[in-house]
Amino acid sequence: MSILTIGSMAFDSIETPFGNAPKVIGGACTYISWAASYWYHDIKLCSIIGDDFSEEEIQALQQRGVNMDGLVRVPGKKSFFWAGKYHQDMNSRDTLTTDLNVLADFDPKLPESYKASEYVMLGNLTPDIQMAVLDQLTKKPKLIVLDTMNFWMNNSLETLLKVIARVDVLTINDEEARQLSGEHSLVRAAAKIHKMGPEFLVIKKGEHGALLFHNGQIFFAPGLPVADVIDPTGAGDSFAGGMIGYLARTDDTSFVNMKTAIIYGSTMASFCVEDFSLNNLRNLRQEQIHERIRQFEQLSTFDVRELTLAS
């Protein structure tokens, strides 16, 4: 069994109110692969890089069981580059630069060994590319997860809707859920989005946590209050990676198990934001991760006491 993941591998330049990180490793596929690799090793990566990308980074991922047969290297060209500046609240940011570079011509051809992957994670990318990947699959996956963003809703809505119709899980943020559905209430938004295709909807709310909607049921994973958020970049991708890594490992896509998967995702995201780039995702220990999962449990658990009304 394997996880197929597609998305960017990139350089990011990050400015925050608390510090800067110029030209550090980033990209959805990088974060997803790192976070998933803690739980599952048969990860088939599909991405594109220029010859400026770090060979060490590729090797580090290979050592974690990430298959690079689907990685395209374009000589003489640069990797995707994104520069952004976070506002004081760290929940919002401005994009300063987007240099597509190699990503502009990305036309993924899946290696044969990728085409029957059971778990598919479509990282945030042009819907056309996401669709092209789905079209190359030779076997219906057990679960397809799609991450996307408002940019594609504004610029490629028609194709995006076709992709959404084909996936099992959609992950977007609250404003995007509102935009996509035209509903302000997230409960109503979820009902409309389910009708577009996805059986599961994950609404990411940054520091405020994440909501999982499925068949009239709702689960809420809190954001873990951490002492210092250093850099939120990649948190959503780490979330997706932790989630799909856990799901592939347990091979169970029930709602009950999906809830735990969301906690695994939130756990990886909570580590991600505590340092720039992937710094904090590289050397996590098992006990450290379990400890954090227990923190989520403590954060969420209460005694249910049902009192009679005062009389």
Add this chain to the structure above:
Amino acid sequence: MSILTIGSMAFDSIETPFGNAPKVIGGACTYISWAASYWYHDIKLCSIIGDDFSEEEIQALQQRGVNMDGLVRVPGKKSFFWAGKYHQDMNSRDTLTTDLNVLADFDPKLPESYKASEYVMLGNLTPDIQMAVLDQLTKKPKLIVLDTMNFWMNNSLETLLKVIARVDVLTINDEEARQLSGEHSLVRAAAKIHKMGPEFLVIKKGEHGALLFHNGQIFFAPGLPVADVIDPTGAGDSFAGGMIGYLARTDDTSFVNMKTAIIYGSTMASFCVEDFSLNNLRNLRQEQIHERIRQFEQLSTFDVRELTLAS
């Protein structure tokens, strides 16, 4: 044993993107008393009204066990009036009018029977008035809860800090916690605010839920996703009322019980926002409330599975 509650009783005019409610019953003390009265009947109310306030409303509260000996009626004057307009997201609002009216001269004199109350809920008001109430208590209460807002941080910080030093529980929103502490991280903000006095800090985040901090421990109560938020006015007061009503009823101020109290508070707030004014808080049935508490449980509960790392 009794709950002493102090705060405004008022008229509100509410504009939201989904409808308007001109000159409806409002006020912190009104919401607190209604929400608390489901769980506890010995509530001693301290407030001030003009002769325009509804006698029916007073009687309805009396029938729910609310003692009105501490209610001051000022003939020929008007009750406190607030008009506000909510933005599209319903999380932020503009104040259109604040007519203090009788509240301008409020100088509460607690009846003798109020002075030994075990549970004290200081609703949002001038810190001077909150202090004057504390000064009249003849017996140390089991728990004092203070609700306040940024307006008093901007205009009466010195007195506010003196009040904060004397209370056990402080309830404010996330921006106010940041302002009060000068810390962006809520974890760091909580540590600083604990040092100002309160053993418990509740940070209210509107639709995103509420955080409870105590002695290095954190609990998070999600906001219940409701299909339609009609009017958020009074949600924080309903939260406080549900919380203190539950605490007085169970007479247990441990962290474990405080967590359940936060869920009771969140439950009352979730009912409050589903209609204008106190409309939805007037006739709640026991089973309806229990059902909602179970919804909070379902929303928060997940199976903890600790996996070994992939090898």
